[in-house]
Amino acid sequence: RKEVEQDPGPFNVPEGATVAFNCTYSNSASQSFFWYRQDCRKEPKLLMSVYSSGNEDGRFTAQLNRASQYISLLIRDSKLSDSATYLCAVIVLFSGGYNKLIFGAGTRLAVHP
Amino acid sequence: EADIYQTPRYLVIGTGKKITLECSQTMGHDKMYWYQQDPGMELHLIHYSYGVNSTEKGDLSSESTVSRIRTEHFPLTLESARPSHTSQYLCASRRQGYDGELFFGEGSRLTVL
Numbered sequence: 001r002k003e004v005e006q007d008p009g010p011f012n013v014p015e016g017a018t019v020a021f022n023c024t025y026s027n028s029a030s031q032s033f034f035w036y037r038q039d040c041r042k043e044p045k046l047l048m049s050v051y052s053s054g055n056e057d058g059r060f061t062a063q064l065n066r067a068s069q070y071i072s073l074l075i076r077d078s079k080l081s082d083s084a085t086y087l088c089a090v091i092v093l094f095s096g097g098y099n100k101l102i103f104g105a106g107t108r109l110a111v112h113p
Numbered sequence: 114e115a116d117i118y119q120t121p122r123y124l125v126i127g128t129g130k131k132i133t134l135e136c137s138q139t140m141g142h143d144k145m146y147w148y149q150q151d152p153g154m155e156l157h158l159i160h161y162s163y164g165v166n167s168t169e170k171g172d173l174s175s176e177s178t179v180s181r182i183r184t185e186h187f188p189l190t191l192e193s194a195r196p197s198h199t200s201q202y203l204c205a206s207r208r209q210g211y212d213g214e215l216f217f218g219e220g221s222r223l224t225v226l
Contacts, residue, residue, distance in 0.1 A: 008153070034213040043203055043217035044156070087156075091213050100172075101213055105155040 001026055004090050006104040013111055017078045021107045023088030024070045031099070032091040033064055033071045038106060039084045047073075047086070078111045085109070116140050119204050119218035126194055127226050134189045134221045136204030145187040146215065148203040149173060156203065162187055194225040 006023045013019045025033075033050035048055065050062040050071050061074040071090075075082055085106040093099045117138040126132055138145065143164045148156040148171075158171030162181040176198070177191050187206075191198055201222050205215040 032213050041222075043219050044215075045217070046214055049213065089213055099212060101158075101215070103156040105153070 002104075003027055003092065003102045004088060004104040006086075006088060006107045008105060009108040009110075011107065011109050013078050013109070015078055015080060015111055015113055017111075018074065018076045019078055019109065020072055020074045021086055021109075022070050022072050023090075023104050023107075024068075025090045025092075025102075026069070027090075027092045028069065029093045030069075030090045031093050033062075034089040035060075035062055035071075035073050036087040036089060036103075037084045038087055044087055044103075075109075078109075080111050080113065083109055083111045117204060117206055117216050117218045119202075119221050121221060122219060123222050123224075125224045125226065128193075128195055130194050130225075132191050132194055132223070134202055134204075134223070136187045136189070136218055137185050138187075138204075138206045138216070138218075139185060140206060140208075140216065141184065142206035142208055142216075143184065144207050144209065145181070146205040146207075147171070147177075147179060147187070147189050148205065149175065150201045150203060150220075152201075160189065194223075196225045199223060199225050 035047040036044040037047045038044040054063045059076045063072045085108045087106040088104045120135045147160040157173035159175040160179040162168045203220045204218040
């Protein structure tokens with residue numbers, strides 16, 4: 001089982017729609033969570049960190065559910081420019097005190113007119 | 114915008130050639146990383162460095178090597194390229210204490226014939 005799993009999609013939605021993605025993680029020692037955006041054939045860019053209390057940045061809302069071990073990303077009022085792959089990333093703390101950042105394979109979003 | 118640069122952006126080369134992928138950042142970050150990513154797949158960490166003269170292998174076995182002689186420079190070398198090395202290579206860096214907040218270069222897309 002992968003440490004971080006995402007539905008690959010694609011999620012095809014019309015402009016203006018609300019869409020949500022989940023990302024599940026298997027290690028309960030995971031301590032920090034992030035969403036990255038990656039445009040086609042481009043590098044990933046940090047979209048937002050995910051705080052325990054949830055956080056919002058404009059049309060984007062990130063939530064953490066520790067009990068069920070997943071994070072979510074909600075995009076409201078989708079724009080054509082939101083079309084991209086959304087990667088979740090999780091920091092897992094291992095015994096010995098070292099941590100590792102693990103990326104999911106991403107969820108592809110396609111927003112159409 | 115992130116100040117991290119990779120060259121070449123695209124490279125097509127024959128089997129057996131030696132290649133070096135360059136990565137430089139001007140942000141003064143101590144921590145630097147090399148990831149390998151195939152289309153639609155996860156980022157796989159192949160090398161990382163926590164500072165000058167510090168290099169470690171990542172999770173994905175790679176025949177490449179790296180060096181870190183200067184803080185700003187983290188080149189990756191393949192002594193003898195093979196078709197199995199065809200992939201996108203992404204360099205990243207981060208600030209101390211910001212474990213999940215990586216800044217990525219635009220990537221080097223390598224094709225070995």
